[in-house]
Amino acid sequence: MKGFVQFIGVTxxxxxxxxxxxxxxxxxxxxAGGVSGLATILYYLFHMPVGLVxxxxxxxxxxxxxxxxxLGFVIRSLYGxxxxxxxxxxxxxxxxxxxGNLLLASLYGGILSGLGLGLVFRYKGTTGGTELLAAIIRTYTSMSTGQLLFLVDAAVVIAAGIVFNSAELALYALISIFVTAWLIDLVLEGFSYDRAFIIISEHSDKIAGVILKNLDRGVTALQGxxxxxxxxRDVLLSVVSRSEVSRLKEIVYEVDHRAFIIMTEVNEVLGEGFKEIHTEKRNSRKLGKKSWRGK
Known part of the structure; x- marks a missing residue:
């Protein structure tokens, strides 16, 4: 069943x-970079079908x-x-x-490509091309995959600008590349609605108790x-929804106005009070942390 869902997602x-x-x-x-960008250039030079190229x-x-x-990497890339x-x-x-508006074309082309590639990657597939080339080059150099992808895409964009004799087209291609990359990340990681708080205070016990009582959110104390x-002292870790951010700040500063707070966005939260974990096996480990949930 899982393989069928992945097949549908990639498709x-x-x-x-x-x-x-x-x-x-x-x-x-x-x-807009990659093999598809190079195929676009060859299509206009030699009238060869883009997909075939x-x-x-x-x-x-x-x-x-x-x-x-x-062989395993190649097989995973073959279908897509x-x-x-x-x-x-x-x-x-x-x-x-x-x-025929270049701005609209670059934006909507980037949106559809980003959504599509994001789904392909999310369901464990690839479409070969730039990703495969970067992975191969990576075996010869210490450069990161992101750097290699950028260099390959930049080379294609520059080539397109030269072939089409238009710096403007190259600039629109860059817009499409950035939109595609952003949408891929969005599909893979989702919107960031939740916030993680790290709280350092001399009154951590009291702060944790108020968070549990007033927000009904879990708090974990890490030894610091x-x-x-x-x-x-205990360093408190708590994850809340975006709507609860202001209230959590108020709670902390009402107890200790000198408390040190770090807030960061989290892309996904799995567990009680948030998204459920759907796995066949759930292994629990003792992490050596003092949990405030339910106390």
Whole structure:
């Protein structure tokens, strides 16, 4: 069942990515990096189908990937890569081109591509291309994958600007790349609605008690030691919803106006009071922390 859900997720992601390419990016000569961007350039130079070019460009990458990364990585990339190439060429003749406005095309092309690739990655698939190339190059260099992806995409964008003799098109391609990257992160990590608080105070017991009573949120005490003063004290950790942020601050400062508070966004919270953990096996471990939940 899990494999079927992943298959559906990758397929939906591939279709969304193909829509972004066929309806917005390719018709407007926006080569937004990667293999699809290079295929867009070759389409306008030699009138070769974009999907076919993407597939042909991935073949040497798969061969190199087999030798450098192993068969498992190649197999995981195979379906998404082939499906995207086929979808791009099948859908291109029947899809409309909604706009010739380059800004709208770069934005909506980036949105659809980002949503699509985000789904592909979320369901454990890949579409080969830039990601595969970066992973291969990574085996030869100490550069991070993010740096390599940026360099490869930048090279494609610069090439598009030269071939199309338009710096403007290159700039719009950059917009699309940034939008795509942002949407991928959004799909993978979700909106950040919850906030984690780290509270350092001489009155941690009282603060924890008020949080439990008034907010009905759990609090965990971590043992800490001030390196300047050498004083031992509990450091409180609590996660609350965005609507509870102001109230939590009020609670802390009503008890101790000198308390030190660190607040940070959290992308996902799993557990009691938040999103349930859906796993077949749940292993509990003793972490050596004093928990305030239910006390």
């Amino acid at each position: 939906v992601g591939v279709i969304l990515t193909a829509l972004g390419l066929d309806m917005f990016l390719v018709p407007n000569k926006i080569a 993407m597939l042909l460009l991935n073949i040497p990458l798969f061969i190199m990937g087999f030798y450098r990364l192993g 890569t082939v499906a995207l190439s086929v979808a791009v060429d099948i859908l291109a003749p029947v899809l409309p081109v909604p706009t 030691r001030g390196l300047y003063t050498g004083a031992q």
